[in-house]
Amino acid sequence: MSGQIVIGIVAPEVISRRIRKVIKAFPTFTPVFQVSDDLPDAVSLIKELTEKTDVLLFSGYEEYKLARDHIEFSVPAHYIPLKASGLYGALFRLMRRLPEVRGISADTLSEQEVSKVLSEVNERLDVLPVEEDRVFQTRDQMINLHRQLFETRKTQAALTGSKVISDELHALGIPNEWVVPTAEDIINSLERALLSCKKRQNKDSQVVMGRIRIIQVQGLECELTGHRIQKKKTRIRRMIREYAEALEGHLIAIEEDEFLFVTTRGIFERVSEGYKSMPLLKALKGDNQLSLSVGVGFGLCAKDAGNHAWMALRQSMQFGSNQCYIVREDKSVIGPVEMSSPLIYSLSVTDPALLHRAEKTGMTATYLTKMMAQIKRTERITYTAQEIAAILGLTIRSAHRILLQCLDAGLIKIVGEEKLSSKGRPRQVYAFHFIDEYLSEKG
Known part of the structure; x- marks a missing residue:
């Protein structure tokens, strides 16, 4: 037919x-x-x-x-x-066979995904990831990491998303479960x-441009430290080239510490697993000397994609280190990419009444649209200062300052406290009624 x-x-x-x-x-x-x-x-x-x-x-x-x-x-x-849903069956089979297991190595799924599922079934296991940067790792490297963790008794079993890896682990005598979709x-x-x-065929071939900037912490003057930084930068530049190859894209060095890649939307979406994975960012996780900011732009033409990539880079630099944001062809923003469910929000607010109310608090249009996207997605209006800081990419101190201004303007209310443990002060919980009312009015 x-x-x-x-x-x-x-x-x-x-x-x-x-x-x-x-x-x-x-x-x-x-x-x-x-x-x-x-x-x-x-x-x-x-x-x-x-x-x-x-x-x-x-x-x-x-x-x-x-x-x-x-x-x-x-x-x-x-x-x-693979999603977390496929983990439940694999964990059930593993725990039934090995009820005394206390450490597991995992590939394909992240440590956070596995730990979240374990917490929901009240199991406390040490989860050791063997696949930080899947784009750059070979299958043999992952098998060897599983084996090393098992032989050093850090783990007693493994979880894998690959049938071939599972077979190899069985051959090595390592208990494991194959996580299937x-x-x-x-x-x-x-x-x-x-x-x-069909409909996405044109979008799959759409131009995508990305800007990657290596950022160095200021004030490091020691010659030895500077030498180490240069070695790190050399390694990061190599990983950027490898990442561009994984995107089947073209890479250009704009400056010594800034790069531009060009690829297509279909390939970028597959490699980023639907905007949820950016292996480059993991390379500098916890580094106190260097960080990366990545901005990705979609566009119907190269000019638009380039402009949007620059806008996205500015978002990444504004909201902290090792961040990636995407600006789409309609100027909506997705990010940060490493979140399990990235926010989607607009770069601007056009409602004058809402803008006027937000300006009283010192809340920028970007912060406002991010909070609107968060509330609309989760259908939850109550948050602690720590949650607000994470959502907006702020320090706790800056989040408290904005919340106090919102309270003074009568836009939010304190509706309770959150007690996390026997030690420490309880955290106040704030309700964003003014955003909830605005979203309800808009239907």
Whole structure:
């Protein structure tokens, strides 16, 4: 049929069975399966698959990356990202087999994602990530890190999102569980694949520009320290080049410590896992000498994308170190990228009444739009000063100052206290009634 979209699906047997059930709800798709538990042997067949399909879907990032390293895709290619929901089953099986386990190594999913699920099921385990920068790590490196943690008795088991890694760990005698995607994960990925062939086709080829700036903390005058900084900068520049290669993009050095990359929106969205992952930022996590600011701009033309990238860079520099923000073609902002659910907000506020009320508190239009986006997304109007500081990218002191001005202007109220432990002062909880009322009026 002319309306049919032929989708090539590359997956191990277990996941392919799940996909076969879910894809029945997508009548537009005609699936062609390449089922293999040993993907390296199947790579040669994937090229043939691209010649007779309209879009490709891989069961996971490792399979997608391996194929991409060997084949230049002639059709849109997607993979099924693992979410925290897939962890529950794997953790249940692991804890049933090894009830005394107290330390686990994990790849594909972050330490925060695993720890959050563990806290929800009241399990206290040490989670050691082996995959800080997946774009830069090989499969063998991840296997070796799992093995080292196990042999030094820091962990007693492993969680992995890769069938091949799971098989290798079994061969090494390391207890592990393979985390597989849920039906919901598969549905979301099939929807993305469908959109990439239709309405999103133009957006996938949209120009994306990014500006990356290396920022050095002022006041470091020691010659030895300066030498160390230069070594660090050399390493960061190399990682920036590798990141641009992962984006299949073009990289330009604007200045010694600033770079511009150009890629397409479809590739950027896949590599950033839907604007939630920026491996470059993790490279300088905890560094007190250097930090990165990254701004990414979308646009219907190169000029717009470049202007938006500059706006996004200014947002990143305004809201702290090691941040990445995105300004889209409609000038809406997404960020920070490393959040599990980045905020989406406008760069400006056009309502004069709301602006007038906010100006009384010293709250800028950017802070106001970020709070509006947070409240609209969470449907929660109560926050502590610590939460406000994290949302707005401020110090606790600055957040307290804004909150006091909001109280004096009668825009917010103290509605309670939050006691976190037996020690320490309780935190006051503030209700942002004026934003809630404005959003209710706007429907």
